[in-house]
Amino acid sequence: MKRLGVDVGGTFTDLIYVDDEAGKILIHKLPSTPDDPSRGTIxxxxxxxxxxxxxxxxLDQVFHGTTIATNIVIEHNGAKVGMITTEGYxxxxxxxxxxKPMNFSNYQDLPWQAYPLARRRYRLTVPERVTGDGEILVPLDEDRAREQVLKLKEAGVEAIAVCFLFSFLKPDHEQxxxxxxxEEFPEAFLSVSSDVLPQYREYERFSTVALNAYVGPKVATYVRRLEDELRALNVRTGVHLMTSGSGVSTAQGAIDxxxxxxxSGPVAGVVGGIWVGKSAGFDSVITLDVGGTSADIGLAQGGHLRMKHLLDTRVGPYQAMIPMVDVDTIGAGGGSIAYVDGGGIFRSGPRSAGAQPGPAAYDRGGTEPTSTDAMVNLGWLLPEDFLGGAMTLKPELARTAFEPVAEKLGMTVEEASMGAVQIASHSMVQSIEENSVRKGFDPRDFALVAEGGAGPAFAAHIAIxxxxxAVVVPPFPGVTAALGLLVTDEVYEYVTTTYQRLSALNASELEARYVELEQQAAKQLADDGIAPENQVIQRLADCRYLGQGYELRIEVGSGDLDAAWSEDVASKFxxxxxxxxxRRFEDSDIEIPNIRVRGIGLIPSLEMPEVEKGGASAEAALRHERDAWFPIDGKLQQVPTRFYAREALLAGNTIEGPAVVNQYDSTTVIPPGLKAEIDRYGNIVIRVDASAQTDIISTAATTGS
Known part of the structure; x- marks a missing residue:
């Protein structure tokens, strides 16, 4: 099977090609095309x-991870949305x-009001009302509904969101x-809450359905254009896109x-990091995916993805109550711009040079100092070896960019460059701590998987x-997110609200609702061409103690909904x-406000080939020995540093820092005092244990003399 994964980032578009039968893996990077991401993809x-x-x-399969929907939300450039809702709402x-974001400020702008998904003039109402018992209290006024649709058409909206009260119990009026x-406005993008999110919680449902309408026209146009261009290339398979819940969906599923x-993009990096971690012998990993614009941090204990609580799944200021892997994205990357603010504080990011004009050293018109320029000044990036020699950096431009910052701070260019790297690193450290220590996880129980073009350059300092x-650097770190697209399954999730208590369970009604969702999931997988033997249907339930306002989702069995089933659900919850x-409260009754079904289409597993074995010496891969700058014993010093070619490293080779490993899609920095070993799959495993810390101290003592 020949498959290809494409991950579009803010600076680079990353691709990976795998031929399972030939055991062939190839990677490629090219600058992203922000004006039309599909151009770079094709x-x-x-x-x-x-x-x-x-x-x-x-090609038998094409998988795609994209930030197009996220960028639309963050940049506030979505569709002109109209909404039709219940009178009075x-x-x-x-x-x-x-x-309010700031509880005690009377002058703050509320972002969801300052940038509304649907302006008030385009939010129209119709007489209708369904009660909380699913009974029709006020019939739908169809004539009024038709009038409102025509008003929105005349106003020039591009998308319409339909959200009625309690439509998750009785969707007839919405439908x-x-x-x-x-009938009246077929060209409008349509987002109907009973199709998109048939689930209780009024505001969150309205917000999610409005978001669906807001991003819908541009995403649909992009996906259709991508499909058309692939057909023009005679690609037999349709494109599959990564979802926020870690599965992939078809193009039509993404359009709907x-x-x-x-x-979509950040989640693929976490999935790829889990797969890489397992190959290196680490089940529990923290993934650090650093690109040109941002850094994505994820945590997986025991190789299991953590899902965000459905009330925490925001994108920008907006609530999006959809299944979403717990990934934290911060504005720190290789293109993050370093500057001195008005108060004299040295900062880095979140503003980025992006793909155009890029860092100053790229010589594409960028003049502001970035993290990439800082690494050039420190000697970590060799100008002639960047991107495997595909791009030659201009060190004089990197130095010129940092001179004004260094002058303002009263530092040398090297000190200012190290400061920029440390500030960006500290932002990532804070994010890792927020996603581990503050959530009850000890980072010492995890390996740090370094991904993205810049992740391996930052990772060792962050791990210390x-x-x-340990730090694990995959064989192709710059395209690990693209790799993640090839090692995940096709997943669809369906949800419906059903108020049940375990103490008074209506088993027949609950079973009927589960069967209804299972039929939807099975039909979707069949429509995608997934063979029955490769289909897995999972049942889940959102559970909470009686009186609680928030739920936890748990996987439940598919057997008879009898007393044993209830006991198992209670124990798991x-x-x-x-x-x-x-805390656990075993005397409390348990409510099930929502049930869910996940339809999973199993994708053939990916086998990473083993690399050739070698001895402990890595001399055959040594290419240069030059001076580079590193912080040693609290002082920035220039020390002899060895530069290796990644493609020449063999399994069993060991490398002692300070060292830099160059390859086409990334650069790995191994600080003084640390040691790295190449495992059988070609992963660079940098050990940062207690003995390594001792080595750092002793190295610092000798080098600093």
Whole structure:
């Protein structure tokens, strides 16, 4: 099977090609095309398939991770959205939950009001009302609904969100309005809450469905254009896109529910990091994916993805109540711009040079100092070896960019450059601590998987500070997110609200609701061409103690919904609650407000080939020995540093820092006092245990003399 993964980032588009039968793996990077990300994607596919000596039509699978939906939300450039809702509920999106970002400020702008998903003039109401018991209290006024649709059409909206009260219990009114919209305004993108999110919680449902409409037209246009261009290349398979919940969906699934693509790219990096960690013998990993614009941090204990609570799944200021892997994204990357603010404080990011104009050393018109320029000044990046020699950096431009900052701070250019790297590193350390220590996890129990073009350059210094005992640098760190696309399964999740208590369980009703969701999941997988033997259907339930306002999701069995089933659900929930909140209340009744079904289409596993074995010496891979700058014993010093070629390293080779390993898609920095070993799959494993810390101290003592 020939498969290809494409991950589009803010600076580079990363691609990986795998031929399972030939045991062939190739990677490729090219600058992203922010004006139209599909251009870079298609061009990358053409170039990589040519490199693999195949044609695009030979590909069996194409997987894609993209930040297009996320960028639309962050940049506030989505569609002009209209909304049709129940009379009296026009301002739910404006009021939200009466929570202000700064509790005691009377002058703050509320971001969801300053940048509304649907402006008030385009939020229209119709007479209708369904009660909390699912009974029709006020019939739908179809004539009024038709009038409102025509008003929105005349106003020039591009998308319409339909959100009625309690439609998750009885969707008839919403579905009838959807029919009217298709009759009167078929060109509008349609987002109907009973299709997108048939789940209780009023504001969160309205916000999610409005977000779906807000990103829908641009995402649909992008995905359709990408599909058309792939067909023009005779690619037999349709494109599959990574979702925020860690699965992949078809192009049509992404077009119907584009809100599920939010956080698509960062999630792929976590999935790839888990796979890499297991190959190196580490089940529990913290993933550090540093690109040109941002750094994504994820945590997986025992190789299991952590999912965000559905009330914490925000994108920018907006609530998006969709399944989302717990990934933290911060503005720290290779293109992060270093500057001195108005108060004289030295800062780095979140503003980035991006793909255009890029860091100053790229010589593409960028003049501001970035983290990449800092590493050039420190001697960590060799100008002639960047991107495997595909790009030659201009060190004089990097130095010129940092001179004004250094002058303001009264530092040398090298000191200012090290400061920029340390500030960016500290931002990542803080994020790792927030995602580990503050959530009850000890970083010393995890390995740090370094990903992205810049992750391996930062990782060892970060690991020393947070205490992770090892850093794992994959064979292709710059395209690990793209690799993650090839090692995940196709996943769809369906949810419905059903108020049940374990003490008074209506087993027949609950079973019927589960079967209904399972049928939807099975149909979707069948439509995607997944064979029955490769389909897995999982049942889940959102559970909470009676009187609680928030739920935890747990996986439940698919057997008879009898007393044994209830006991098993209760036991799993008690354990999950104790793990999350350090408390269990076994005398309390348990509520099930929502049930879920995950339809999983199993994708063939990926086998990473083993690299050739060698001895402990890595001399055959040594290419240069030059001076580079490192902090030693609290002082920045210039020390002899060895530079190795990644492709020449063999399994069993060991490297002592200070050292730098160059390769096409990334650069790995091994600080003084640390040691690294190449494992059988070609991973660089840098040990940062107690003995390594001792080595750092002794090295610092001798080098600093």
């Amino acid at each position: 061009e990358g596919i053409k170039q990589l398939t040519e490199q693999a000596e195949v044609v695009p039509g030979d 026009r301002d739910i999106l404006h009021i939200a939950r009466h929570k 009838r309005v959807a029919e009217i919209i298709r 529910r584009p809100v599920n693509l939010l956080m 500070e947070v205490g992770t005992p 008690h354990d999950a609650h104790e793990k999350e909140y350090s």
